[in-house]
Every structure is written in structure tokens, then in C-alpha cells.
Amino acid sequence: MENKTASAISAHNLSKKFRPSLPPAVDQLDIEVAPGESVAFLGPNGAGKSTTIKMLCGILVPDRGEAKILGEPAGSKKANLALGLVFGARSQLYFHMTVEQCLVLQAETYYVSGAEQRSRIQKLTEIFGAEHLVKKRVRELSLGERMRCEIVASLVHKPKVILLDEPTIGLDITAKLRLRENLKEWQKNEKTTMLLTSHDLSDVEALCDRCILVNKGVKAYDGKLESVRGDLSGVRRIRLLLNESVPDTSAHLSGLTELPAENPLEKCFEFRLEVTPLPKVMEFLSLNYGSLLQDIQIAGVRLEEVIQKHYGN
């Protein structure tokens, strides 16, 4: 009997090798995702990300180990009923049908019929701003509209676990932001477990609290998204935009390193908050560049760089 605290997604010792002469695509991977959690599953191309996702939803059979969705073996009917899938690069909708017909068919695929089906479709199309699209044929939709409908189709059976593979691929910034907001709202209300893979790390930052990094088939990191930065979390970069180009000065502040700038009117510096406090840095910059200052930007290290560091590349 399954207990109530069973993981939403679990994988133990998951391994897959496609050819004896090649290293394993996935090697003894362990994953636990609790119900309601929102986890990013990241890795460079060829890291074993897609292979793992395919094993989690039953498309691939592992050589060793096991994958489960809500305690049910991956690929079993019970597991599939609890699973929602969104593939940004792969449409689940039928080109010549209306959105409404596609949603009805998708709901029927998951045994959702009658009044429940109608109310689910209505609710979801409202949340995702797709009410005006339901009578349109899929071939008439823009990419952003289609992705909204794809997500509605994936959620129509109220899945407890949803796997999103590059859900915002190809979308413009407005469509991307809207989709993220809708998804976040949905996830918050429905407590759906979400596993997201995306090369767009702004998706990850907007939607996930935890991330799992894989590289060469093994887990490189598993923890809170904010902790993934590790010792880089205290690093800050300052970019100054000046009125005129300034030659290098002999002035120096301990812990403040000058970085190469993109143009002569810029000055870029990097420092660690715990080593050189911000007021001290600001005082130094004001003293040396204050009269020429046009603009100033302060930022932390980008997530892309952090992830790249984990990949060792």
C-alpha cells in the first residue's frame, strides 16, 4: 500500500546505456521530488537530461534502476493518468481541428468527460487567457497562442505531476512572461508537482525553487536554486557608464578587481560582499569617477555562469 508521503517523482539507480562502446547516457541517477515541489532539471546538451525525462514518463525503459510517478512504475496506466506533458518542440494538438475539439479529445484520452470536462476546459482557458481561441483551428494560432493551448491541453485532466520540456521555446518575451505567470499561478493553486527542463534559465528562476543539475549522466548538483550559486552568491559586478574615457588610475581598493570593459566609456568591477563591503566600494568609485558618472548598474553573477561553472566548462 502506498503511503501519503510517497514522492511525486522518484528514480533510484536509474541507468541507461545506448551502446556498449559509449559511456552511459544516464548513470545510477537518484531523484526524489516531493508532491507540490517545483524543480528544474538542467544539463548541457548530451548530459542525459532527455534520456532521464523519457525514462520518467515510460518512453524509455532503463537498463537498471526504477522510476516511479506517485509510487506507480513509470509508463504504467496509473502513472500515465497522473502525468501531464508539455513539449515545447512537439505539438499535442491537431493542426486542422479547433482548439475546443483538441481539448475535448485530450480530456477524453484521460477519461475526463461530461460536466467535469466542460468545467475543466472553461476554467483552464480562462486562467491561460485562451477563451477566445477555443473556436479557432490550431493551424490559425500564433506560436504563443498555440503554446498556451498546449499547456491547457496538458492540464485538462488535472495531472498531479507535470513534466515541461522547453515550454517557452521560440516565444517572444511578452508571451514568455505571460506563460510563466500563468504557470506559476496554476502551480501555486493546484500544488502540482513540476519538473522543468529549459535552456532559458529565466524560466527556471521564475518557476522553480529547486534545481537538479546533471552532467555526463550523473548528478552534479541537487538543492535549492538560491544555493546553486554557492561561493559565487556574494559576488557582485558593477558597471559604470562615464561621460568620457578615463585612463587607468593608480587608485586601488583591496578586493575590488577591474574587469575588461566593452567600450572606453565603461568601467567594470567585481568584488565580494563579504570581503569588501558595498559602502566602501561606493565610496571608492564616487571618489575616483563621481564627477564623470552617467549611469551605474550592480548585479550578481548570472545563473548561466553559475551553471556553466558546475558543468566544468
Add this chain to the structure above:
Amino acid sequence: MLRGLTAEFHYYYLLLLFRMREPFTDFRATGITYTLYCFFIWLLSHVWLRFNVQNSLFTYAHVFLYVGVTELLFMSFLNLRMIASGSEDFALFLARPRSWIGREVVANIGTALGKRLLFCLSLLVFSFLLGARPDSFFGFTGRVLILVVLLALPQALLATLFSTLRLSYPQTDYFVFPFSKLFLALGGVFGPLSDYGEPWRHIFLKLPGADLFFQPAFFAVHGYFYETDATTWLLRLFFINVGLLVVLLFFYRKGRRAFQAWGG
């Protein structure tokens, strides 16, 4: 149990209905295809009569309707795009609570019915415009509709078989075109097998192509089968369906194993 069966039936019924309606949704764009189809029939009928006028058992109207029915069946026979999209959906269905094979067969039946109904409509309209009226309009239409329904299953099984073969052998794509052309030659789509000389006439009549193209078209035009009866033809059709189903299930299992082992 009954509720479960009703739910299954409802799903497949909706799928069938939606796929049947698909070809009608883009009629404004595809209308030219159906017009050209009738011009093609007219042309083929004249060519056939010109070369076989002494031997043919068919009048112009008969040949026109015969070619119309064989082409109606043939032009919606094996569509590479449908075969490819069927196998591309395979991975998704491994992660869904429904059978891919059931869905593919029903979807292919729906598509075949939708397309063939449109071809049939076009054939009926143009048979009047081009002076090739059937002897009995209602008799001919009724027979064609029955045949369209009966022949949707072998067509769907064959298309699903090709989608399944693609899972193990991606080279299948290159084989579809010559394979369908075999039916063109051996099934009497070029012209009625009854007009062929011996020994080819008897050889071709024994092949499945005759059951899927020549006999149905002959029956549609004349109201009886050529050198056989309805029971024998139905039995042969039944065995063709069973044979296709057995081969389909064999390659489905093989394809599924290969797909789940090597990836999609």
C-alpha cells in the same frame, strides 16, 4: 465494466468523428484537388477506351465510374504524411493512458472515411457534368458508401502497419511509394482487370490488390463481383484484415521493444 466500455467507445467515436471532419475543414484550399481528380478520371477513361475498345466490357460511363472508384480508394490509400505523423505520436502515447495502436487504427479509419466521402461527392457531381451517369444513381451511391466503410479497416490497418514499421526501420519511408504503386498496377487501378489478357488476368485476380481495388470498383459499377460472389469477397476481405492485424501486432511489439530500448 459497462461504464468503462462506454468511456472507451466515446473516446474512439469522438476521435473517428473529428478525423472524418478534418478533410472537410480545408475544402476551400483542397477543392482544386477534387476537381483535378475528376479531370484525371476523364482522361484515364478515354485513354483506356482508346486502347481497349475492342476487348472492353465497359462503356465510357462504366469506365469513368470504375476509374473514379479505384482512384477514390487509391488516392486516399497510403499517405506518407499520415504514416509519419502516426509514428511520431508513438512516444507521446507511451506516456498516455490509451493504446497507440487503437488510436492510430481509429484515426486512420476516420481520415480514410472523410477523404473518400469527399472524393465520392466529387465523383457523383462530375459524373453528371461529364456525361458519365451511373445506370442507377442511388444503387451506385449506396454501393460506393458501403464499400468505403468496409474498405476503411484494411486501409487503416495497412497505414498503421507502415507507421509501426517506421519505429524499427526508418527506411520504410522509401518503401511506401513503390509499395502503393504495386497496388496501382496489380489492383486494376490503371484499368479493369477484367479487360487484361491471360494469364495476367487470372493471376492478378488472386492477389489482395484485386480485393481491395478491382472487385469493389467492379461491384460499385455493375452491382455484382467479377467471377466471384459477395460472400467469397467478404471472406477474403476478412482474412486480409486478420492477416494485416497479425503482422501489425508482431511489428508493433518488435517496434515498441526497439523504441523503448534505443529511444525516440
